[in-house]
Amino acid sequence: MPELVFFSGTMDCGKSTLALQIQHNRSARGLQGMIYSRDDREGKGKLSSRLGLATEAIEVADDLDFYTHVVQALTAGGRVDYVIADEAQFLTPPQIDQLARVVDDLEVDVFAFGITTDFRSKLFPGSQRLVELADRVEVLQVEALCWCGARATHNARTVGGQMVVEGAQVVVGDVNRPGSEVGYEVLCRRHHRRLMTAARASAAALSPDVLPVD
Ligand SMILES: Nc1ncnc2c1ncn2[C@@H]1O[C@H](COP(=O)(O)OP(=O)(O)O)[C@@H](O)[C@H]1O
Ligand SMILES: Cc1cn([C@H]2C[C@H](O)[C@@H](COP(=O)(O)O)O2)c(=O)[nH]c1=O
Numbered sequence: 766m767p768e769l770v771f772f773s774g775t776m777d778c779g780k781s782t783l784a785l786q787i788q789h790n791r792s793a794r795g796l797q798g799m800i801y802s803r804d805d806r807e808g809k810g811k812l813s814s815r816l817g818l819a820t821e822a823i824e825v826a827d828d829l830d831f832y833t834h835v836v837q838a839l840t841a842g843g844r845v846d847y848v849i850a851d852e853a854q855f856l857t858p859p860q861i862d863q864l865a866r867v868v869d870d871l872e873v874d875v876f877a878f879g880i881t882t883d884f885r886s887k888l889f890p891g892s893q894r895l896v897e898l899a900d901r902v903e904v905l906q907v908e909a910l911c912w913c914g915a916r917a918t919h920n921a922r923t924v925g926g927q928m929v930v931e932g933a934q935v936v937v938g939d940v941n942r943p944g945s946e947v948g949y950e951v952l953c954r955r956h957h958r959r960l961m962t963a964a965r966a967s968a969a970a971l972s973p974d975v976l977p978v979d
Contacts, residue, residue, distance in 0.1 A: 767868045767869075767872045767873055767874045767875075768868060768874055768875070768900040768901060769864060769865050769868045769875045769877070769895075769898060769899045769900050769901075770874075770875070770876050770877065770899060770900060770901045770902075770903060771853070771877050771878075771879070771892075771895040771896065771899040771901070771902045771903070772784075772876065772877070772878045772879075772905060773878075773879060773880065773881045773892065773895075773902060773903070773904060773905075774880065774881075774904055774905040774909070775880060775909045775917050775918065775919065775920055775951045776880055776909070776920050776940055776949050776951055777815065777909050777940045777951055778905045778907060778908070778909040778917075778951075779814075779905050779907045780851070780878040780879065780880075780905060781805075781812060781813060781814040781815075781851055781878065782814040782815075782816050782818070783878065784812060784814075784851050784876065784878045785812065785814055785818050785819075785820060787847075787849065787876055788800060788820060788849055791846065791847055796846040796847060797843070797844045797845060797846050798845070798846060798847045798848060798849055799823065799834075799835060799838060799845055799847075799848045799849070800812055800820060800821070800822040800823065800849045800851075801822055801823045801824075801831070801848070801849065801850045801851070802822035802823075802824065802825065802850070802851040802852050803824065803825040803826075803851075803852045803855040803856065804852055804855055804935075804937045805822070805851065805852060806937060806938070806939050807819060809824045810822055810823070810824045812849070812851045822851065825850070825855075825856065825860070827857055829860070830860075830863055831848070831850075831860055831863040831864050831866075831867055832863040832866045832867055832870070832871075833863075835848065835867050835871060835873065836871070839871070845871070845873055846873065846874070847873060847874040847875070847876065848864065848867060848873055848874070848875045848876070849875075849876050849877075849878070850864065850875065850876070850877045850878070851878045851879070852878070852879060853877040853878055853879035853891055853892065853895060854879035854880050854881070854883075854889035854891050854892045855879075855889070855891060855935065856877075856879075856891035857890065857891060858890050858891060858893070858894040860891065861877075861891055861894035861895050861898055862894070862898070864877065864898075865898045868900075877895055877899070879891065879892055879895070880892065880920060881896070882919065882920065883920065883934050884920055884921055884922035884929070884930070884932070884949070885930055885931075886919055886957065887934075889934065909951045910951075911951065911952045911953035911956055912950075912952070912956070912962075912963035912966060913953060913955075913956060913966075915953035915955070915956075916953060917951035917952055917953055918952075918953060918954050918957075919951070919952050919953070919954055919957035920949055920950075920951060920952075921949065921950045921951070921952050921957055921960075921962060922938075922947065922948070922949055923947070923948045923949070923950060923962060924946065924947055925946065926943065926948075926964060928950075928960045928962050928965070930960070943964075950962050950963065
């Protein structure tokens with residue numbers, strides 16, 4: 766049975782790498798897929814992994830209708846054995862419904878990859894709809910880690926090095942970019958709640974609250 770599968774996790778946990786592996790393994794067996802992405806860090810029309818691999822992808826805009834797009838490809842004589850949609854958190858809820866329709870009405874597997882929650886720990890609308898509609902939600906096996914060593918479950922945003930909890934939901938960016946104006950860092954829930962990034966923890970360790978008294 767074809768499925769709508771949502772592979773979810775924090776930033777930097779290997780989602781795009783897995784998308785590229787699924788694409789590689791299927792195309793190696795002669796299957797043909799439609800690869801979509803939206804606002805990949807490497808630029809428009811790309812699906813890229815931090816491991817250095819990348820492939821071309823169809824850049825999704827708000828007005829792209831996945832169902833119509835796949836039907837058009839089939840009508841033009843193409844084969845579509847599976848669909849991959851990366852950065853799925855950026856898709857609109859109606860687009861997730863269209864992906865479900867691709868599975869149900871066209872009997873094509875759809876693999877969607879994305880982060881579930883934003884820097885405020887709030888669901889992205891597209892991810893919420895995926896959780897509601899997916900046949901399976903898969904959490905990636907490779908754990909991203911918080912600076913404390915615990916499993917990272919949350920995404921933090923930093924502006925000028927300081928963790929923020931207000932701002933636009935969508936700001937394309939990357940982890941491990943200390944010099945950038947806007948950066949991201951994955952944290953465990955405990956440290957996300959306390960706004961305790963690696964930089965802040967290290968500064969706190971260097972400045973003891975109580976000075977030694979002779
Ligand atoms: N230099 C490296 N050597 C080995 N693994 C790396 C390296 N850089 C990144 N990775 C792996 O790639 C993962 C990020 O993969 P990526 O597909 O870009 O993540 P996502 O799409 O979830 O943001 C990291 O969690 C790490 O496991
Ligand atoms: C937490 C958060 C992230 N983003 C952006 C930052 C990146 O461009 C993508 C996530 O990409 P990845 O391949 O999973 O690393 O999402 C955002 O716009 N808003 C957020 O709150």
